[in-house]
Amino acid sequence: MTGTDTPPRLTQLTFCGPLSEARAEQIVGRLARASPARVLDIGCGWGELMLRVLDAVPGARGVGVDLNAEDLARGRANARARGLESRVEFIEKSATEAGYEPADVVLCLGASHVFSDASAPPHTAEALAALRRSVRPGGRVLLAEGFWQRTPTSAELAVMWPDARADEYHDLAGIADLAVSAGFRPAWTETAGDDEWEHFESGYLADVEEWLAAHPGHPLAQETRERADRHRESWLRGYRGVLGMAYLTLVPVD
Template sequence: MDDTTAPPRLTRLTFHGPLSEERAARMIRRLGAPATPATVLDIGCGWGEFMLRLLEATPGATGVGIDLNEDDLARGRANAKARGLAERVRFVRESAVDTAQGPADLVLCLGASHALSDAQPPEHTTAALRALRRLVAPGGRVLLGEAFWERTPTPGELSAMWPDASAAEFHELPDLVDLAIAAGFRPAWIESANLDEWDDFESAYQSDVEEWLAAYPGHPLAQETRHRVDRHRARWLRGYRGVMGLAYLTLVPVR
């Protein structure tokens, strides 16, 4: 690395979300029973690490990941090739809105419900659940990772979050589960990321860039990058840490 090198991007992240190795392994085991999925669709897949691990654990299954970030898709393709999965998975650059992919036995939507519709929060959750109901095959499963409020945020916390943050932006967990039921699912498993998983995710999200900033404080991109990461850290620590949760809902479509 030298003074002309741009700051690295997300190299410390395994999963693009607050998800521990232990929880990921448990969910993958659970999603393989009682019926082993033959097809997997990953909405807003990024580099699709969870999907790749699931395919490794499910011989013969095939997967499709869709996203709009070509850098992430390229990372997914490279990882698939390195792990001998290139013939069983496709990473496709396309919008998830009204996608023609699917139906699939297992649909993953981990922190990406916003990709399924143009609706604004909180209506985007209802719209996403309807889309997921269409995309999952009969007898299949949906694994939805969706934000919710652990508690009602204070005005001060909201002001520290993203622009125009509102207490009406997300649901609380019981209401989120009710929305899934209203969309035609039964919740087979309900769990949520814990604070350690959030702290690991947020730290890894910025760790490589923080070290780059320490090494290259005079880089032409340093001022802009420093402003971006300082703003993100403040939003996390002063705004949504311990306030915004992420639920992992394993949903079964009602026949």
């Protein structure tokens, strides 16, 4: 296959989420100050933040767990390019099957659903319980979790993803309460800003939009165009300014 057979996938995103370089640098600095020996990234994708923590903590070792082979391959290539391949392992398994050991730093970035078959939002509490078991005493968990910034209207829900519901997410205070109930103290609570969301959403579609502009008559163009248009509609008329992303740095209670 050539590069024109299908559009590239997410090549213009550094992180697969609304996370800026400035915020990532601050998070990595806070996590690195704990001098972790072992870093675990659950639902890692290509594990960019994990690799940055490993780069900041010489000698630390990391494990990334995900089911997407393409993303894992990207993570391995990035690790090789940075000379980290001997200190990180990317495992193609589900979070419940991987059999990983507890770690000093546990990352779960937009992936809390991997711990539970429960529908949203109950899976968040189950994920926090699993994360509490996954972190060593004195360690840190970084949880990135979606939340409603305000209650969505019926019109907004109608253009989001299929079967979107007003009770699908907690609010920010609700997530913090769940973290405390699971045995954590929230050492740091922050949320993605509008600029981070716009960078992420634009980058999410950029490869596809550029490919469509260059290949309007391609056999896959119509299907790809409809999918991109649905996503843009869902964002701009649905969850823009409504769905938030919280980044909680959690410390386990002894």
